[in-house]
Amino acid sequence: MFDTMTITKAVASVCGALLVFLMGAWLAETLYHTGGHGKDAEQAYVIPTGEDDAAEEEVVEEVPFAELFAAADPAAGERLFRACAACHKLEQGANGTGPYLWGVVGRPKHAAEGFGYSSAMMEQEGEWSPENLDAFLENPKGYTPGTAMSYNGMRDAGDRANLIAYLATFGG
Structure with missing residues (x-):
């Protein structure tokens, strides 16, 4: 079934394909790299992706929460509370899907009367200080x-x- 000529053609095809791939790799290396090889080699052509710009923009100085809280605007907070109002109420004793938030700042954790807290929340100790609420x-x-x-959480510290x-401002 296989004669000498068929085997010779198959081996020559494999060797020829390997030669083409090696020459292509050599050509690409000469076009896109200058200098040596390895990690320290300098690229001849660099495609700008903007990653350097993004890294520079991400450097943001974090303002301590105490300063943010001292300068906070309750009127802006009222607009932000609309998302919370789907589950929480601001009337004392009026629980919704979540516990009522009347007097929550400074109140002990899991202390809303008549609300069935999850076991994870019942394990929490302390009070809802502004820092804990933050x-x-x-x-x-995560908390x-x-x-x-x-x-899912509110990412902006000012908000x-x-x-x-x-x-x-409620029940304080």
Whole structure:
């Protein structure tokens, strides 16, 4: 079935294909790299992607929460509370899907009367200080793993400070 000529053609085809790939790699290397090889080699042609610009823009000085809270605007927090109003109420004792938020700033955690807290929230100790509320509102699932609260969090620290300042006006 296989004779000497068929085997010779197959081996020559494989060798020829390998030669073409090696020559292509050599050509690409000469076109796109100058100098040596390895990690320190300088590229001859660089495609700008904007990654350097993005890295420079991400450097943001973080303002301490106490300063943000001192300068917070409760009126701006009132607008932000609309997202919270889907589950929380501001009337004392009026629980919704979430506990009522009347007097939440400074109140002990899991102390809203008549609300059935998740076991994860019941394990929390302390009170809802502005700093604790800030950490919780930034990432509820990170602050209290296993919480039943489905909110993903508020990323902007200024918005969190405004919201907490608004909540502090109720029942303080």
